Amino acid sequence: MTIFPGGRRRAALALALSGVLALSATACGDDGSGAGGDKGTEGSGKGKITFWDNNGGVRTEVWKEIIADFEKANPDIDVEYVGIASKEVQSKYDTAIQGDGLPDVGGVGAAMLAGIAAQNALEPLDARIESSSLKGKLNPGMLASVKSAGGQGKLFTVPTSASNGVLYYRTDLFRAAGLPAPTTWSKFYAAADKLTAVDKNRFGYTIRGGAGSIAQALDSMYGQSGITSFWNGDRTTVNDPKNVAALEKYAALFKKNTPAADVNNDFTKMVAQWDSGQIGMLNHNLGSYQDHVKALGTDKFRGIPNPTLDDGTRVQVSNPVDGLGLFSSSKNKAAAWKFIEFAASHASNSKWNRSAGAIPANTEAAADPWLAEAEPTKLGAEVLFSGKATIVELPYYLPDWNTLSKADNEPGFQKVLLGKSTAKEFLDHLAEQLNAAQAEWKQQNR
Structure with a gap:
């Protein structure tokens, strides 16, 4: 899908693909047969999965703590961490979609969500959330935000945090x-x-x-x-x-x-x-x-x-809500979903957002004492949820909003x-x- 007249996004993507080396096989969850429309498989729920951090270098330390906690609780799953700088992550995803190199799980902010979802690269997560321990535990406003941002009326990420x-x-x-x-x-x-x-x-x-x-x-x-x-x-x-x-x-x-x-x-x-x-x-x-x-x-x-x-x-x-996406091409979706569910749980979501100073999506995490102790986060949450501010909603649902509002x-x-x-x-x-x-x-x- 392109939103630019004359197919400018398609041309830009072709140019990027001709000049950027494909991501190495070790950065992929599998050597799958195709991203984008590849439906992948549920897999065994065990083995190795790959996770791309969309703010690598800044949040690497806390993610490695969460991964260690997850692997301790799930000794039959190994998570490979790949940190990608926030300013590079959209181009990395676009390249990986075309080159069959997507991870199993990745951080996907709302600003880039529609563009990735439009390429059929993300698994809708509505049913998985409904039947998981996360049901009823995620902030309704953040759920609505990521559903709107995806542009198709579906949840393509599990929201993890909001900023202000x-x-x-x-x-x-x-x-x-x-x-x-x-x-x-x-x-x-x-x-x-x-x-x-x-x-x-x-x-x-x-x-x-x-x-x-x-x-x-x-x-x-x-x-x-x-x-x-x-x-x-x-x-x-x-x-x-x-x-x-x-x-x-x-x-x-x-x-x-x-x-x-x-x-x-x-x-x-x-x-x-x-x-x-x-x-x-x-x-x-x-x-x-x-x-x-x-x-x-x-x-x-x-x-x-x-x-x-x-x-x-x-x-x-x-401000775009950040979240975790499950990629359609994953050959081990069951294990990947376990990781997402764990990362969005009370303890992990609280740990991540306390480190980042952000507002947790998990409603139990949002009630933890540290939130009141971090004044900017407390004040930001009050602004977002008190009804005292008018929020101008940016059009994250436009597939190329992230490119248009940044590099372009x-x-x-x-x-x-x-x-x-x-x-x-x-x-x-x-x-x-x-x-x-x-x-x-x-x-x-x-």
Whole structure:
């Protein structure tokens, strides 16, 4: 399935396949006869399975703990761990689908779910959940989110966690400058100015200009404009004049209140820079909370939900729910499902989300005491589930949303930061792509 006019995704995929080596056989659950439409088999429920971590290097340690726990409880199953960096995981899955190299189980975030499901690579999990120990134990909102994201009305992943946009700020720097907490956008911009002293290498903010920049830009746009829906009929609101004005103001922070290096910074570089420098504020999500604790302790920073408008109105874009998918080509689905069920259970889900600082999908894990002790996670959960915020639902159901919202437009956003393009030009181009994608998706799903 393609959502780009002229089959641009098919052409891009063919080009990627011609230039990227196939993943090695050891990274596959089996030497199966074909991904995509391959139905695989249930297998014996024993033996070896392969698991791809979609945030390898960042969450490797906790996953290895969970795998060790699983193998102790299931000594007849061996789990091979393969860590893949988050910025590479979609291309790895696309390559593996075409090259018969998929794992048995893999981490699949909602942002890439529709694109993988559209290639018939994922097993629907509704019936397995219904007859498992997970029945009634998974957050209904997260279940609804991943079902919507899959674009086919089925559960293609077991949700494991949700995140939330967080504004981290240095409480020590704010106290020294006599500044209030940046709870509103006007306070945010005032703090960015007051905390900046370029000649002393001090900056009020660090902006994400590299990989993953689009989601953060969208969050800042809708948060400031107060627009509450991504669509107005079948036309996107991303280039609404209020959003254009919001992006102009946000992008103007670059180099004025941020380091120049930000234009290329992905989240790891941005987080490391904030943790080690004299920068007042950072937008990220709950996933970096533990990094900040390790670097700064708990007395030099706070993590609060993204700012509101001055009247208290809170609008934010949806954050993709992460989950575990069972790949259709697996030759040992029974063993693979046992691993997914174990990983989403109370103890394992609590362990993973505590390490990540994320909101657990398992409702028993979400009631564990650590959640109340991690302030950003507690506040994020309150925002998501209290009904006090308007969530602008991003169109994860579009099969190429992940590509369109990342690699396809990140260079365009960098041009805006560098003054080589206007915010309006960038958003008009993005809107054109989105409107075409929506029209094609509706045509294909009549």
